[in-house]
Amino acid sequence: MYQQYFKRALDLGFVILSLPVTLPAVLLTALLLLIIQKGNVFFKQVRPGQHGKFFTIYKFKTMRDACAxxxxxxxxxxxxxxxxxxxxxxxxxxxPQLWNVLKGDLSLVGPRPLLPEYLPLYSPEQAKRHQVKPGITGWAQINGRNAITWEQKFNYDVWYAENQSFFLDLKILARTFVKLWKPTDIQAPGSATAERFTGTLPHAS
Structure with a gap:
């Protein structure tokens, strides 16, 4: 079993060593959003983490608060x-989720933390994704991200939860950086973001 203190050491080491790159990127992104979008540049939302424990996740705000x-x-x-x-x-x-990593809410690698209202919609198998700490990137993110179905995502998440290791995390991080240079699978087909999860239909017997 992947020892948690090794995973925590990888998280902290990466965040600290990457500060010369990530800190200027955070400041520049925040400045651009402040100038162009005006108003608050951060988005925060409660998400369930490991074992369903709730925490507040931080991201840059990319949408207007426009209402019908x-x-x-x-x-x-x-x-x-x-x-x-x-x-x-x-x-x-x-x-901004690097702050969540420093706090211990998130790991660099793990299943993405999703909306609280999804919790009662998971099958018992899908719920296994919460056995491990959620992450900024994960096995599902490098294998299709928003271009695959929810069921496929959860299969990848559960597989990761049952097979996580130090070297697997390094592999996922390396492939994540490749995808950052060649962005793909950001949007679900026909949608600006990921479609909402509405539950998995039981298979007919």
Whole structure:
């Protein structure tokens, strides 16, 4: 079993050693969003982490708080700003999550932390993804990200939870950096972001 203190050491070592690169990127992204979008540049939301424990995740804000006449938020595609689209394309919106890694809420590698309302929708097998700490990137992210189905994502997440290792994390990080230079699979087909998970239909017997 992958010892947690080795994983924690990898997380802290990476965040600290990468500061000369990530800190200027954070400051520049925040400045651009402040100038172009105006207002608060950060987005925060409660997400379930390991064993379903809730924490607050931080990201750069890439959407406007635009609402329809009835007060409900407009679809993501209509709220996503041009600068926000660029920030998301290169995953710069994820940079503030390095703070979550320092705090211990997140790991660098693990299943992505999803919305709390998804918790009762998981099958018992899919719920195994919460046996490990969530991450900024993961096995599902380098194997299709938003271009694959939720069921495929969860299969990758559970496989990672059952097979995590130091060298697997290094492999995922290396492939993540390759994808940052050649961004793909950012959007679900026909959608500006990932589609919402509505549950897995039981297979017919």
């Amino acid at each position: 006449p009835d007060g409900t938020l407009l679809p993501d595609a209509e709220r996503l700003t041009q600068i926000g689209q660029l920030v998301r394309r290169y995953s710069l919106d994820e940079l």
